[in-house]
Amino acid sequence: MRRSALHDDGIGDKGLSVSSFAERFNLRIAHVQRLCREGKIFGARKHPLTKQWWIYPPAKLLCQPRKRNVGGSTVSSSRSPAVVLV
Incomplete structure (x- = not known):
């Protein structure tokens, strides 16, 4: 049985797991965990x-992500949104 990426906290809010958030916004899991801790x-x-860690709406990334080479093309922070809504 595969666990859902969404988590119900018991009061109706649905949250994303760190791995789902990282996959959705093209970040590494360890980087998302560090951002959560900080x-x-x-x-x-x-x-x-x-x-x-669980990330609940309205989630916002409060910093600019660093550049990352993805599939031969560089993804820059200028193309990544400063605020990410989930």
């Missing part, structure tokens, strides 16, 4: 029992 993703919360 408080640079608005809407990120750590589950008290599982200790996993």
